[in-house]
Amino acid sequence: MDGNRLWRFHIPKPDWLNSQYMRTAGVYAAGGLFSLGFFFFLDAAVFSKTANASNIHIKFVDWIPIICSAFGMLVINSIEKSQLTSEAFSPSRWDGGTAWKARLVLFLGFALMAGGLAGSVTVLTLKYLVPKYPFPTMYLGVANVISNSLIMLSSAVLWVSQNIEDDFQYNLSL
Amino acid sequence: MAGIKTIIGLSFILAIGFLLVILSSALFQNYLPLLVVATYVLAPLPNAIAGRCSQPDDILGDGNGGGIVDFGRFMTGFLVVMGVALPVLFAHCQLITVAAMFMSIIGGLLIYGTIISFTMFFQEETDF
Numbered sequence: 001m002d003g004n005r006l007w008r009f010h011i012p013k014p015d016w017l018n019s020q021y022m023r024t025a026g027v028y029a030a031g032g033l034f035s036l037g038f039f040f041f042l043d044a045a046v047f048s049k050t051a052n053a054s055n056i057h058i059k060f061v062d063w064i065p066i067i068c069s070a071f072g073m074l075v076i077n078s079i080e081k082s083q084l085t086s087e088a089f090s091p092s093r094w095d096g097g098t099a100w101k102a103r104l105v106l107f108l109g110f111a112l113m114a115g116g117l118a119g120s121v122t123v124l125t126l127k128y129l130v131p132k133y134p135f136p137t138m139y140l141g142v143a144n145v146i147s148n149s150l151i152m153l154s155s156a157v158l159w160v161s162q163n164i165e166d167d168f169q170y171n172l173s174l
Numbered sequence: 175m176a177g178i179k180t181i182i183g184l185s186f187i188l189a190i191g192f193l194l195v196i197l198s199s200a201l202f203q204n205y206l207p208l209l210v211v212a213t214y215v216l217a218p219l220p221n222a223i224a225g226r227c228s229q230p231d232d233i234l235g236d237g238n239g240g241g242i243v244d245f246g247r248f249m250t251g252f253l254v255v256m257g258v259a260l261p262v263l264f265a266h267c268q269l270i271t272v273a274a275m276f277m278s279i280i281g282g283l284l285i286y287g288t289i290i291s292f293t294m295f296f297q298e299e300t301d302f
Contacts (some may be wrong), residue, residue: 027244031251037258038252043266051268162244 020117021166026161030154034073037150041066044143054137061127062144065119069148070113073155080108081162120148175244180295190249194281198274206264207278213257214286218293243288 048058084102124141195273197204224246258279265275 024247027247028251032255034248035252035255035259038261039256043263044257046263046267046269049267093266121203158248159242 016074021054023161023164026157026164033150033154036068037147037154038070040143040150041147043096044147048140052136054062054133056127056133056137056140058140062107062123065116065123065144065148066151068112068119069116069151071110072114072116072172073151075105075109075112077158077162079109113155117145117148117152120144131146150161184292184295187284191281191288192285194284196220196275196283198270198277202271202274204270204274206262206270207261207274209260209284210277210284211252213260214282214289217250217253217286218289219255220246221251235287248260255288 039107045058045062079102084099084106124145128138153158195207195211199207221256224242227242257261261270261278261282262277265272
């Protein structure tokens with residue numbers, strides 16, 4: 001483990017993070033954060049239909065960033081993470097190994113997620129900030145950014161929790 | 175240890191929870207908060223299904239059932255937060271009143287707490 005270390009500063013994980021209990025709690029928390037983000041945007045959409053006094057409504061353009069974020073999260077967390085580091089066992093890099101495929105798909109997933117967040121900021125700016133709408137209308141754009149950020153946070157929490165599992169299994173098999 | 179008193183207490187709490195949710199919808203002639211009951215009844219289901227699909231015995235198996243178990247937990251977290259977020263959404267969009275929101279949230283949490291504590295109390299009879 002110490003032989004092929006990449007970074008010079010080795011910061012050991014704290015013990016409370018390295019337990020099966022924290023991993024389970026992290027997966028539950030990721031689901032809750034995703035739900036919070038999704039319902040933030042759904043709230044904006046229903047608000048624009050019911051209690052909205054202005055002429056500005058949620059259209060399909062507002063839905064595109066959250067669709068990108070959710071799809072990116074699905075892609076990132078569907079990858080078998082042990083494939084990412086399997087390069088050390090194969091003699092050649094392009095020898096039909098699956099590591100580079102996994103990295104390509106992972107890159108696409110991260111690009112989708114970052115594109116979702118950037119797209120939500122774009123929608124907020126172009127549709128709501130530039131025409132200078134007052135706040136109950138502005139909420140439709142702000143909720144979009146909040147929900148995309150929450151989905152990104154949820155994906156990060158899920159990623160970290162699943163890496164805890166890898167360390168746990170490593171300790172078991174040792 | 176979990177005797178007849180636990181069953182009676184849990185059923186009382188379940189009844190109070192259902193009372194609060196039904197009251198929150200029937201008092202205002204608006205039956206949208208009943209969706210909270212559906213959410214909380216569905217909430218333990220993903221964990222149960224995922225628990226059946228995975229084999230927890232194989233340690234060396236490369237996480238065969240791990241993905242499914244994680245997905246079940248993810249969906250459980252999603253549904254639990256959904257049960258709170260749904261009444262807040264309805265109240266914010268002025269579909270239900272704020273009083274109905276509080277009643278349905280408290281009632282839903284009581285129902286879900288009953289389901290969870292029931293499975294925790296009576297787990298040892300069924301497992302292994």
